[in-house]
Amino acid sequence: MNSLTKNLAKPAVPFGGKYRIIDFPLSNCTNSGIYTVGVLTQYQPLILNSYIGIGSAWDLDRKDDGVTVLPPYTASKEVKWYTGTASAIFQNLNYLHQYNPDYVLILSGDHIYKMNYELMLDYHIEKEADVTISVIKVPWDEANRFGILNTDEDLKVVEFDEKPKEPKSNLASMGIYIFNWKLLEEYLLLDDANDDSSHDFGKDILPLLLKDDKKLFAYPFRGYWKDVGTVQSLWEANMDLLDESSELNLFDQSWRIYSVNPNQPPQYICKDAKLTDSLVNEGCTIEGSVTRTVVFQGVTVKKDAVVNETVIMPDAVIGKGCIIEKAIVSPGIKVPDGSVIRPKDDGEILLVSEETLEEMVSN
Amino acid sequence: MNKRLLGVIDATTYHEDLSDLTSHRSVAAIPFGGRYRLIDFVLSNMVNSGIQSVAIFPKYQYRSLMDHLGSGRNWDLNRKRDGLFFFPSPSLDKPVTGIGSLDHFAANIDFFNRSTQEYALITNAYTVFNMDFNPLLEWHVHTGCDITEVRKNGATLGIYLVKTSLLMELIETRKETGYLSMRDVVTDINSPYKLCYYNYEGYATMIDTVETYYAESMNLLKPEIWEQLFLKERPILTKVKDEPPTRYSKSASVQNSMIANGADIEGTVENSIIARGVKIAKGAVVKNSIIMQKSRIGEDCILDHAILDKDVRIEAGAIITGTKNSPNILRKGSVQGEWLNS
Numbered sequence: 001m002n003s004l005t006k007n008l009a010k011p012a013v014p015f016g017g018k019y020r021i022i023d024f025p026l027s028n029c030t031n032s033g034i035y036t037v038g039v040l041t042q043y044q045p046l047i048l049n050s051y052i053g054i055g056s057a058w059d060l061d062r063k064d065d066g067v068t069v070l071p072p073y074t075a076s077k078e079v080k081w082y083t084g085t086a087s088a089i090f091q092n093l094n095y096l097h098q099y100n101p102d103y104v105l106i107l108s109g110d111h112i113y114k115m116n117y118e119l120m121l122d123y124h125i126e127k128e129a130d131v132t133i134s135v136i137k138v139p140w141d142e143a144n145r146f147g148i149l150n151t152d153e154d155l156k157v158v159e160f161d162e163k164p165k166e167p168k169s170n171l172a173s174m175g176i177y178i179f180n181w182k183l184l185e186e187y188l189l190l191d192d193a194n195d196d197s198s199h200d201f202g203k204d205i206l207p208l209l210l211k212d213d214k215k216l217f218a219y220p221f222r223g224y225w226k227d228v229g230t231v232q233s234l235w236e237a238n239m240d241l242l243d244e245s246s247e248l249n250l251f252d253q254s255w256r257i258y259s260v261n262p263n264q265p266p267q268y269i270c271k272d273a274k275l276t277d278s279l280v281n282e283g284c285t286i287e288g289s290v291t292r293t294v295v296f297q298g299v300t301v302k303k304d305a306v307v308n309e310t311v312i313m314p315d316a317v318i319g320k321g322c323i324i325e326k327a328i329v330s331p332g333i334k335v336p337d338g339s340v341i342r343p344k345d346d347g348e349i350l351l352v353s354e355e356t357l358e359e360m361v362s363n
Numbered sequence: 364m365n366k367r368l369l370g371v372i373d374a375t376t377y378h379e380d381l382s383d384l385t386s387h388r389s390v391a392a393i394p395f396g397g398r399y400r401l402i403d404f405v406l407s408n409m410v411n412s413g414i415q416s417v418a419i420f421p422k423y424q425y426r427s428l429m430d431h432l433g434s435g436r437n438w439d440l441n442r443k444r445d446g447l448f449f450f451p452s453p454s455l456d457k458p459v460t461g462i463g464s465l466d467h468f469a470a471n472i473d474f475f476n477r478s479t480q481e482y483a484l485i486t487n488a489y490t491v492f493n494m495d496f497n498p499l500l501e502w503h504v505h506t507g508c509d510i511t512e513v514r515k516n517g518a519t520l521g522i523y524l525v526k527t528s529l530l531m532e533l534i535e536t537r538k539e540t541g542y543l544s545m546r547d548v549v550t551d552i553n554s555p556y557k558l559c560y561y562n563y564e565g566y567a568t569m570i571d572t573v574e575t576y577y578a579e580s581m582n583l584l585k586p587e588i589w590e591q592l593f594l595k596e597r598p599i600l601t602k603v604k605d606e607p608p609t610r611y612s613k614s615a616s617v618q619n620s621m622i623a624n625g626a627d628i629e630g631t632v633e634n635s636i637i638a639r640g641v642k643i644a645k646g647a648v649v650k651n652s653i654i655m656q657k658s659r660i661g662e663d664c665i666l667d668h669a670i671l672d673k674d675v676r677i678e679a680g681a682i683i684t685g686t687k688n689s690p691n692i693l694r695k696g697s698v699q700g701e702w703l704n705s
Binding site (some may be wrong): 016017018056244250251256257258259261263264265266267268269270271272273274275276277278279280281282294295296 | 624
């Protein structure tokens with residue numbers, strides 16, 4: 001993921017032909033009726049900040065609440081970088097005090113899913129929980145890659161297992177938490193005072209809450225959910241969209257995923273083009289052959305190019321007669337005519353970026 | 364930024380020959396090119412030329428036009444100072460008298476009084492083109508003309524440039540002069556004003572009949588034409604819709620077509636313009652046709668030389684054909700079943 005995120009915060013990585021990853025949690029918020037949203041940013045925030053803007057794309061440009069970008073700031077003596085998820089929120093307690101809410105929903109900006117947080121809040125209230133953690137059932141043989149929650153029959157959390165070698169449950173934490181605000185504040189203060197803490201929700205705060213006998217509940221989520229933290233998983237999540245039975249339906253008007261619309265002309269499909277099993281966004285010109293591919297806005301695929309099982313990010317140009325398979329082509333990349341880009345090993349996904357292009361093409 | 368130029372769009376025109384497409388909307392709001400409305404072209408040209416203040420004068424059926432333009436946000440015209448203004452005609456009974464009705468302007472004279480721009484550009488709302496108005500303004504100032512009419516190949520494009528003070532003089536003296544519109548002013552051979560013609564070389568076409576609507580839509584499929592209309596540095600802006608990318612299924616076959624976002628294509632599409640949110644089911648064949656927003660075409664249909672307005676539903680197996688000179692137009696919201704053709 002490095003080349004893609006070198007100049008780009010992960011939540012700003014393009015996904016699904018027109019979106020950026022953060023469109024999913026932001027659209028979930030607005031569709032769930034949550035209109036007060038703080039976005040914590042730190043690494044390479046320029047594009048993410050200007051992308052979010054005043055939040056009008058998600059209807060979050062509001063008079064009294066709306067979206068607020070919360071970068072680290074200089075305290076009186078030093079710049080306090082966010083050292084963990086908990087420290088990021090701790091340093092913005094002022095923001096939370098300003099609204100003094102009953103509940104705080106904490107989300108990750110790099111997951112792809114559609115979820116009604118309101119239902120999760122109903123569950124949280126109904127269970128009289130202190131904290132509710134959204135979980136999803138993962139295949140047992142993959143459970144060792146996740147933070148696993150062991151629960152009793154009533155889904156009350158009894159134990160955390162971070163990447164367990166021998167998992168006792170397959171309920172994986174989705175990194176989505178609802179806290180009672182007063183409790184959150186109390187534990188953030190406690191955590192900040194603890195010099196041994198890494199200031200992380202999963203590693204520090206939640207285990208401490210559990211030790212103190214607080215009521216933590218697991219909220220079972222059904223539906224599509226994917227952490228797109230690697231090139232492989234980002235590619236897979238894009239390919240999942242092409243699956244006709246995919247649970248992640250972008251065409252569902254009742255739960256739209258909003259995005260900053262590029263306002264480009266319709267896509268032009270040329271006379272000799274062949275285009276099947278793909279998603280294509282506006283502003284594209286397709287002259288070649290494209291199958292099982294996700295094509296972002298402003299992309300050109302020139303004559304006789306053959307593209308298969310690939311993700312082509314905005315404004316990239318695929319030259320004449322290129323053959324590209326199982327790759328992610330980074331934004332704005334111009335692949336020279338006649339290039340052949342396909343992985344040598346089965347299961348490998350190539351990331352075509354400024355850095356890797358030259359090497360790939362010369363081979 | 365062009366603080367010297369005021370944009371005035373006359374959206375009152377009614378063309379009898381386009382009535383199949385204007386029963387629910389004004390000519391300015393006719394969908395064009397898969398995602399645009401006719402007014403988008405002139406409005407985007409104004410904004411891309413740096414014009415900050417645009418007044419729109421509509422008359423008939425302007426609900427859909429207002430819905431489309433909204434606060435002007437998509438054109439960056441939602442401003443504190445200047446921005447987008449909307450002046451519906453107070454008199455529906457008076458006939459339309461050519462581009463730039465002076466009566467209609469007179470009813471909103473306060474707007475002209477308040478505007479600080481030295482020059483006013485008065486245009487129609489149904490020309491498809493991508494024109495930078497700055498060279499026109501420079502030329503007009505340089506030549507010292509009173510009124511400049513923009514022409515293409517010797518024919519008017521219904522676009523006039525005047526000093527705002529002269530426009531106000533024309534409005535105030537309309538009773539004495541008998542001029543009803545800007546067109547009257549420039550066609551009067553005894554006019555006391557110095558009239559000039561500015562020849563526009565680029566692609567420009569006025570949509571005033573179904574035949575031109577169809578022919579110019581098909582022209583969009585020629586790269587030499589769309590390359591002149593859709594420029595990265597001067598984009599044609601329109602109301603955005605939050606549609607997902609278009610999905611092409613395994614059975615899709617698409618050639619020489621322009622397809623907007625949010626469509627779902629499972630059938631065959633050739634030489635056609637497909638708007639946002641259109642669904643074309645398996646086995647359907649769409650050729651030489653224009654399909655507007657959210658229309659649905661059932662399995663195994665055959666469409667040739669058809670224009671489907673918004674929200675039309677074609678049930679499975681139907682055959683709808685027209686000819687180049689007389690395309691088969693289905694009105695907004697209509698439903699066509701197989702039995703109607705048998």
